[in-house]
Amino acid sequence: MARVQTVDPKKKKSNTVPTQNPKSKAELAKTNPKREPSKNEVMFFRIGMSVIALTLVILAIVLVIQYFVKQDEETGPFDDYISINANDLLVITQEDEYGVFGDFSYFDGKEVYEDLRTVLYSNDFIYVYFYRSSDINEELETA
Template structure:
């Protein structure tokens, strides 16, 4: 009896399907546009914008540096918080009008930053002006003045280091009898007090302190 031997094929059917991931990847690549290099104009505009930003930062830094050193080196005067007068202010406040009275107070009525001064000279019977040299300050008088309540009083300051030369050369105010040799003086202008339209000057420290302690 013949024996028939059958061979079983162990080979598998070929898989004709491509992997899905690979197909998707190829599709994505196909959709992507080719990489474009920036044009010369775009590069130029970018560099220009960057330069403007850098220059702005540098400029701001320089300005702040200058302001810092200016404020650091700025000297603060002993009486900077008080009302100061110029040589021209003194003349308009005390000149002889030729009719028995002195000064033209209306001169100050419309001046900017003189509002408080104008109110003070119009509402007080006495006007006080302390002349001093900031380079040769009398510390006794400085401390006494700073201890006083001058709010509302017609009390003003003139730095002779700034205006002394012009003041002593001005013959219009020679009647005040200011002494050029003094480093400080206190002028009292009796506008409408015990001796109206008269002036008194204290030249020495002791007398200045007495007047300061008896301000009216």
């Protein structure tokens, strides 16, 4: 036996796009009015805003503290050098009758003069620069 294939006529689809009724959209908007947030949603919103505000306040405090802590202090032109006053210089350059200049034992045991004591005992020559703190040469300030 031979098989016979039959073709079913298919329905033709129309090329027209179905139009929607504008009234249905308007009715849809009317049927879904804005709802009020629930108590839990309001509480969640308040907690979130509080956390954000608290974070900003803490960040501002940290930045202000860092600004004032990290400000570099002005350094003077002679901060890297050892400074002494006129009385200390008198002790260093004082001549006794035996031809010895200065009594360096004056500086022993004083923590303030520890660096000066090291310089005095380890060097044969010491250079002293005289200046007034109110009248410093501008070339030295830039150095």
